[in-house]
Amino acid sequence: MAEKIATRAAYGEALIELGAQNDKVVVLDADLANATQTAKFQKAYPDRHYNMGIAESNLVSVSAGMSTMGLIPFCSTFAMFGAGRAYEQVRNSVAYPHFNVKLCMTHAGVSVGEDGGSHQAIEDLALMRVIPGMTVIVPADAKEAKKAVFALAELEGPAYLRLARLASPVFEEDYPFEIGKANVMREGPDAAIFTCGLMVSECLEAAKLLEADGIRVSVINVHTIKPIDADCVTEYAQKCGKVITVEEHSVIGGLGDAVADVLMGKVACKFKKLGVNDRFGQSGKAEDVLREYRLTAGQIAEDIKAAL
Amino acid sequence: MTTQELEKFCAAVRRDIINMTADAGSGHPGGSLSAVELMSAAFCTQMRVDPKNPHDPDRDRFVLSKGHASPCYYGVLGELGFFAKEEFKNFRQLHAILQGHPDVKKVPGVDASTGSLGQGVSIAVGMALGAKHLKKDTRVFAMCGDGEAQEGQLWEAFMSAAHYKLDNLTVLFDNNGLQIDGSNEEVMSLGDLPAKLRAFGFDLIELADGNDIAAVVEALARPAVPGKPRCILAHTLKGKGVSFMENQVGWHGKAPNEEQRVAALAELEGM
Numbered sequence: 001m002a003e004k005i006a007t008r009a010a011y012g013e014a015l016i017e018l019g020a021q022n023d024k025v026v027v028l029d030a031d032l033a034n035a036t037q038t039a040k041f042q043k044a045y046p047d048r049h050y051n052m053g054i055a056e057s058n059l060v061s062v063s064a065g066m067s068t069m070g071l072i073p074f075c076s077t078f079a080m081f082g083a084g085r086a087y088e089q090v091r092n093s094v095a096y097p098h099f100n101v102k103l104c105m106t107h108a109g110v111s112v113g114e115d116g117g118s119h120q121a122i123e124d125l126a127l128m129r130v131i132p133g134m135t136v137i138v139p140a141d142a143k144e145a146k147k148a149v150f151a152l153a154e155l156e157g158p159a160y161l162r163l164a165r166l167a168s169p170v171f172e173e174d175y176p177f178e179i180g181k182a183n184v185m186r187e188g189p190d191a192a193i194f195t196c197g198l199m200v201s202e203c204l205e206a207a208k209l210l211e212a213d214g215i216r217v218s219v220i221n222v223h224t225i226k227p228i229d230a231d232c233v234t235e236y237a238q239k240c241g242k243v244i245t246v247e248e249h250s251v252i253g254g255l256g257d258a259v260a261d262v263l264m265g266k267v268a269c270k271f272k273k274l275g276v277n278d279r280f281g282q283s284g285k286a287e288d289v290l291r292e293y294r295l296t297a298g299q300i301a302e303d304i305k306a307a308l
Numbered sequence: 309m310t311t312q313e314l315e316k317f318c319a320a321v322r323r324d325i326i327n328m329t330a331d332a333g334s335g336h337p338g339g340s341l342s343a344v345e346l347m348s349a350a351f352c353t354q355m356r357v358d359p360k361n362p363h364d365p366d367r368d369r370f371v372l373s374k375g376h377a378s379p380c381y382y383g384v385l386g387e388l389g390f391f392a393k394e395e396f397k398n399f400r401q402l403h404a405i406l407q408g409h410p411d412v413k414k415v416p417g418v419d420a421s422t423g424s425l426g427q428g429v430s431i432a433v434g435m436a437l438g439a440k441h442l443k444k445d446t447r448v449f450a451m452c453g454d455g456e457a458q459e460g461q462l463w464e465a466f467m468s469a470a471h472y473k474l475d476n477l478t479v480l481f482d483n484n485g486l487q488i489d490g491s492n493e494e495v496m497s498l499g500d501l502p503a504k505l506r507a508f509g510f511d512l513i514e515l516a517d518g519n520d521i522a523a524v525v526e527a528l529a530r531p532a533v534p535g536k537p538r539c540i541l542a543h544t545l546k547g548k549g550v551s552f553m554e555n556q557v558g559w560h561g562k563a564p565n566e567e568q569r570v571a572a573l574a575e576l577e578g579m
Contacts (some may be wrong), residue, residue, distance in 0.1 A: 058468055059432050
């Protein structure tokens with residue numbers, strides 16, 4: 001895991017390739033094309049990229065309208081504005097009619113860093129997950145982000161893709177990607193660690209640290225939060241008897257709750273959610289902010305150990 | 309259609325509005341009655357749509373941004389044969405295709421799910437932009453209300469329509485002057501609407517009487533100004549056609565009872 005690439009950068013690259021293959025793909029942005037990386041697509045296909053200005057409500061509803069003409073709009077801005085500010089447009093313009101819009105939002109989570117809590121979406125998964133018919137995906141690395149973009153173009157209906165600002169490790173192994181199918185990254189009998197996004201690599205590091213202490217855990221990359229891979233979640237919870245979820249999101253409403261929903265009343269197991277504990281984010285270097293919220297490998301290992 | 313035929317069509321739609329809201333015991337008759345001429349003229353004299361092929365990819369599009377005027381929309385679509393008029397009786401009932409606000413998944417002829425104000429015009433902008441992108445000659449009609457103009461998103465939509473030079477978009481602005489809590493002036497004054505709409509880049513046509521079918525037809529028939537979206541700012545009468553509903557705030561979201569239904573239909577028979 002030497003190379004580090006942000007999932008947003010992979011998104012920008014993937015759009016160019018996808019654009020070459022599928023002429024129905026158009027991209028909409030709200031004056032953040034350089035940050036979301038859709039500027040790469042704009043450069044390659046200037047007549048297929050629409051900047052809607054700093055008007056996210058309109059951005060989302062216009063994307064809905066374009067999809068009805070048979071186009072596949074990839075709609076991008078920061079997660080805070082796309083999932084937050086324009087929430088009701090996502091709900092009513094896009095999801096209620098089940099229109100084919102791909103909401104690809106970057107700068108999610110506290111790893112945004114310096115911009116601070118106003119720009120760190122820690123509730124976007126909760127907001128998107130609760131909408132009927134919405135597919136919700138959080139890629140773990142650049143390779144998975146690229147695969148997710150191609151998979152979403154083939155999926156009919158609304159989808160939310162959560163992307164990060166921070167460059168993060170790219171896995172050497174080339175894992176398969178199928179929407180709704182979790183990837184088991186590491187096997188171990190002592191606990192099942194369900195995680196997603198940037199926390200996957202942190203959890204894999206944490207698993208190594210735990211192994212040094214004689215604790216062997218399974219690490220499962222739940223890249224699709226909805227529809228969640230209930231079979232895999234159930235199987236590993238039963239097998240390990242102890243479940244810990246780790247996410248760069250509020251512990252309320254995100255991956256942890258999605259996993260809990262699968263297990264509740266079905267599997268008797270120890271259960272602990274790690275994530276942002278009902279607090280807002282704040283400014284700082286991304287690494288420092290992640291440490292403040294106990295989302296680094298060493299801290300995760302400590303907290304897993306304490307929970308077992 | 310001749311003017312006389314259109315007048316008959318409009319009268320039929322008005323009766324549908326009264327019957328639908330009376331049967332349902334709820335709904336929005338006031339802003340439906342004000343919109344009848346605008347919507348009927350668009351569908352009957354301008355739009356290329358086929359009730360037997362409602363999903364034709366080459367059809368023109370209509371978005372009712374003021375989705376609470378659904379009784380008018382359903383009346384127009386039902387009279388044109390997009391669905392059986394028996395559906396009127398099920399308006400707002402469980403499992404009905406005619407939901408309280410238009411649902412694109414349920415009603416043939418409806419192109420977007422609307423009702424949350426401000427969003428429909430943006431959706432229409434997306435359709436018009438999509439048509440331009442695909443080099444299709446599709447025309448898009450969107451109807452908004454004046455209370456709706458208090459939503460910031462409406463102005464975002466207008467700004468983007470001008471920016472992308474959407475001369476295939478016509479906004480029908482139903483300016484009846486009233487909203488749920490009172491007049492626009494009392495609730496949140498809209499200021500100089502014609503000046504604002506011109507400043508936002510519209511080719512603006514102002515109609516002193518938006519319930520004058522001949523005037524609406526004439527306005528809609530004018531050739532588009534290349535590079536500019538069009539707005540028809542129509543001064544209309546809320547509750548138009550039913551004397552006791554006309555210009556009454558109280559009839560925004562209240563259904564007529566049986567006695568009122570009979571009285572309203574009696575007035576509309578004469579039209």
